[in-house]
Amino acid sequence: MQEDRRLAVLRAIVEDYVATDEPVGSKALVERHGLGVSSATVRNDMAVLEDEGYITQPHTSAGRVPTDKGYRLFVDRLTTVKPMSTAERRAISTFLDGAVDLDDVVQRSVRLLSQLTRQVAVVQYPTLSRSTVRHVELVSLGAHRLLVVLILSTGRVEQRVVELEGELADEELAELRSLVLRTVTGATIAEALVALRALGEAGEPDGRGPSAATVQVVEVLVDSMSDHRNDARVAVGGAANLARYGDSFDSAVRPLLEALEEHVVLLKLLGESGTGGLVTVRIGAEGPYEELSSTSVVSTGYGPREESLATLGIVGPTRMDYPGTMAAVRAVARYVSRILDEA
Amino acid sequence: MQEDRRLAVLRAIVEDYVATDEPVGSKALVERHGLGVSSATVRNDMAVLEDEGYITQPHTSAGRVPTDKGYRLFVDRLTTVKPMSTAERRAISTFLDGAVDLDDVVQRSVRLLSQLTRQVAVVQYPTLSRSTVRHVELVSLGAHRLLVVLILSTGRVEQRVVELEGELADEELAELRSLVLRTVTGATIAEALVALRALGEAGEPDGRGPSAATVQVVEVLVDSMSDHRNDARVAVGGAANLARYGDSFDSAVRPLLEALEEHVVLLKLLGESGTGGLVTVRIGAEGPYEELSSTSVVSTGYGPREESLATLGIVGPTRMDYPGTMAAVRAVARYVSRILDEA
DNA sequence: GATTGGCACTCGATTCCGTGGAGTGCCAAC
DNA sequence: GTTGGCACTCCACGGAATCGAGTGCCAATC
Numbered sequence: 001m002q003e004d005r006r007l008a009v010l011r012a013i014v015e016d017y018v019a020t021d022e023p024v025g026s027k028a029l030v031e032r033h034g035l036g037v038s039s040a041t042v043r044n045d046m047a048v049l050e051d052e053g054y055i056t057q058p059h060t061s062a063g064r065v066p067t068d069k070g071y072r073l074f075v076d077r078l079t080t081v082k083p084m085s086t087a088e089r090r091a092i093s094t095f096l097d098g099a100v101d102l103d104d105v106v107q108r109s110v111r112l113l114s115q116l117t118r119q120v121a122v123v124q125y126p127t128l129s130r131s132t133v134r135h136v137e138l139v140s141l142g143a144h145r146l147l148v149v150l151i152l153s154t155g156r157v158e159q160r161v162v163e164l165e166g167e168l169a170d171e172e173l174a175e176l177r178s179l180v181l182r183t184v185t186g187a188t189i190a191e192a193l194v195a196l197r198a199l200g201e202a203g204e205p206d207g208r209g210p211s212a213a214t215v216q217v218v219e220v221l222v223d224s225m226s227d228h229r230n231d232a233r234v235a236v237g238g239a240a241n242l243a244r245y246g247d248s249f250d251s252a253v254r255p256l257l258e259a260l261e262e263h264v265v266l267l268k269l270l271g272e273s274g275t276g277g278l279v280t281v282r283i284g285a286e287g288p289y290e291e292l293s294s295t296s297v298v299s300t301g302y303g304p305r306e307e308s309l310a311t312l313g314i315v316g317p318t319r320m321d322y323p324g325t326m327a328a329v330r331a332v333a334r335y336v337s338r339i340l341d342e343a
Numbered sequence: 344m345q346e347d348r349r350l351a352v353l354r355a356i357v358e359d360y361v362a363t364d365e366p367v368g369s370k371a372l373v374e375r376h377g378l379g380v381s382s383a384t385v386r387n388d389m390a391v392l393e394d395e396g397y398i399t400q401p402h403t404s405a406g407r408v409p410t411d412k413g414y415r416l417f418v419d420r421l422t423t424v425k426p427m428s429t430a431e432r433r434a435i436s437t438f439l440d441g442a443v444d445l446d447d448v449v450q451r452s453v454r455l456l457s458q459l460t461r462q463v464a465v466v467q468y469p470t471l472s473r474s475t476v477r478h479v480e481l482v483s484l485g486a487h488r489l490l491v492v493l494i495l496s497t498g499r500v501e502q503r504v505v506e507l508e509g510e511l512a513d514e515e516l517a518e519l520r521s522l523v524l525r526t527v528t529g530a531t532i533a534e535a536l537v538a539l540r541a542l543g544e545a546g547e548p549d550g551r552g553p554s555a556a557t558v559q560v561v562e563v564l565v566d567s568m569s570d571h572r573n574d575a576r577v578a579v580g581g582a583a584n585l586a587r588y589g590d591s592f593d594s595a596v597r598p599l600l601e602a603l604e605e606h607v608v609l610l611k612l613l614g615e616s617g618t619g620g621l622v623t624v625r626i627g628a629e630g631p632y633e634e635l636s637s638t639s640v641v642s643t644g645y646g647p648r649e650e651s652l653a654t655l656g657i658v659g660p661t662r663m664d665y666p667g668t669m670a671a672v673r674a675v676a677r678y679v680s681r682i683l684d685e686a
Numbered sequence: 687g688a689t690t691g692g693c694a695c696t697c698g699a700t701t702c703c704g705t706g707g708a709g710t711g712c713c714a715a716c
Numbered sequence: 717g718t719t720g721g722c723a724c725t726c727c728a729c730g731g732a733a734t735c736g737a738g739t740g741c742c743a744a745t746c
């Protein structure tokens with residue numbers, strides 16, 4: 001069927017173009033790939049593909065180059081999932097298994113991902129919002145200072161030091177501590193925020209108003225939990241791979257370098273990534289930023305027990321090895337999720 | 344005196360070259376700067392400067408460009424310290440005063456520094472080695488889990504969770520806690536490390552050997568303190584400024600991008616920075632890495648009470664505005680030091 | 687002795703062909 | 717629907733010509 005062949009031609013064009021970075025012509029195509037037809041036939045197919053907007057020529061009498069739409073079709077229908085080699089699998093596990101804590105896991109992941117894909121890797125720290133409060137601890141650092149430690153189910157630990165306005169006796173501290181624990185332990189962040197705010201305003205259940213210390217502690221906890229810095233934290237790695245962009249420098253690398261430092265922007269770029277094994281691919285102008293119309297994003301969610309706590313992925317030129325990249329992103333996400341499962 | 348004039352010529356060459364990024368010729372020089380001599384005279388001076396190795400021509404019949412040696416002389420003898428404008432001063436203080444904790448100070452500093460200098464900024468987190476232990480807290484997270492929190496005089500807080508091998512009763516925990524506190528509170532990191540190792544091997548002063556829990560806690564504390572990740576932590580900002588490098592891309596930007604991710608390399612690059620107000624400038628090949636022979640580093644130490652706890656600075660092309668950059672680096676370091684003083 | 691104007695010379699950058707070749711589109715034949 | 721053939725297009729590449737900024741040197745001048 002000729003429809004099938006046309007798709008095969010598109011696939012071949014994408015593969016060749018990704019491999020060589022040069023517009024691919026009809027003759028080279030039939031030589032390098034075993035399509036059993038002549039170059040003239042391929043030319044006809046290419047004309048159709050061009051009409052339909054999947055490929056384009058940089059100028060008359062040059063070969064064809066895939067358009068965003070072409071890449072899209074390639075990714076959606078033409079990609080055969082290529083499994084990671086066992087060597088790669090082993091590399092992933094040995095690399096990630098050495099991690100000592102959550103931060104370390106994230107940092108190793110970026111590194112690993114950027115090396116596997118030779119692209120810029122981005123890993124979001126697990127978001128607070130879906131996690132629950134495992135423990136809160138209040139530690140006295142003298143009569144006027146209090147260390148507030150917040151431990152979340154993801155393993156994230158936040159701490160703040162509070163300068164108390166008044167003094168706080170040991171018994172009062174113990175009381176406050178157990179009060180706070182009763183209020184928030186096991187709750188999700190969202191629930192805890194509500195409960196804490198109520199506590200800060202209404203005071204304890206027995207009817208007494210909240211003490212000054214209570215208000216301060218509540219304040220700092222609320223602050224910790226809602227601090228968007230936490231939601232917005234991401235790790236970036238492999239920026240050196242940008243040097244391979246070659247030409248199209250100011251047009252592509254510059255805005256990307258800028259984006260890499262704006263973590264909020266980065267997160268928006270990563271986007272809402274499909275949960276559970278599904279890898280999202282955003283190609284060129286499909287993304288939210290015009291300046292990045294020649295970059296693609298390959299991302300997926302990760303987290304313990306199949307729930308997607310955070311996102312991880314890579315950013316690269318639209319002209320990239322999608323199958324390989326998608327496989328790497330998926331493999332790393334899976335492995336990281338498994339690690340979080342165990343913790 | 345002609346010697347003086349030659350230096351003036353060198354200064355003019357450096358300034359023009361930095362401003363225009365083009366080799367500067369004798370005619371343009373006398374026009375733009377008010378040296379009261381003819382271009383022929385300047386040519387003679389330039390010939391001498393070239394003989395002495397301060398300037399060079401990219402090719403015959405082109406203008407002159409400063410050599411590393413020329414920049415060096417410029418920085419050492421020809422730079423008049425240009426004070427920051429009051430607007431800039433105000434920007435610095437408003438920008439940094441909003442910081443909520445140590446990490447925040449560091450992160451704001453990189454950002455600020457990169458914006459002021461339009462270069463890549465690097466700020467080292469205050470090193471552990473010279474700081475002292477302010478407090479250690481052990482928090483039980485159930486019978487088998489223990490949270491170990493380490494608080495340092497710099498305000499840095501490190502925490503780790505320990506999976507205990509055996510159970511630990513509350514009284515035992517309290518005992519262990521006070522033992523550890525007696526051992527390390529107030530000590531420098533170096534002292535604390537020694538004392539802890541002794542504790543882990545010999546056990547408590549009363550002659551009993553160390554309990555299993557003690558060994559584990561000691562281990563994790565030692566680990567926290569000696570973990571070189573802490574010494575090696577740096578924040579980087581303004582990488583987008585690399586896009587301004589224009590040409591000389593693979594030769595300069597690539598290795599630099601790589602270095603920016605290798606924090607150990609970065610620290611070596613920043614080097615041992617002069618304490619107290621002194622700004623160190625490392626020009627081109629004076630630095631430790633060959634690949635970075637066309638980049639310069641401007642850095643200085645900072646820290647509370649005049650002692651230099653850590654280093655901060657910028658990395659940029661040898662062709663940069665040294666006076667302005669040095670002023671910015673010094674100003675930021677001073678301001679950050681003042682903030683640390685207060686804390 | 688230092689400075690200056692003048693002048694010949696050098697050499698990269700830019701422009702302008704001319705050419706080669708890859709690639710296309712179309713058409714007639716199968 | 718496929719194929720071989722063919723005329724056509726247009727970029728990339730290389731060489732020649734030109735331009736001009738900048739130099740080095742020298743004789744004249746202060």
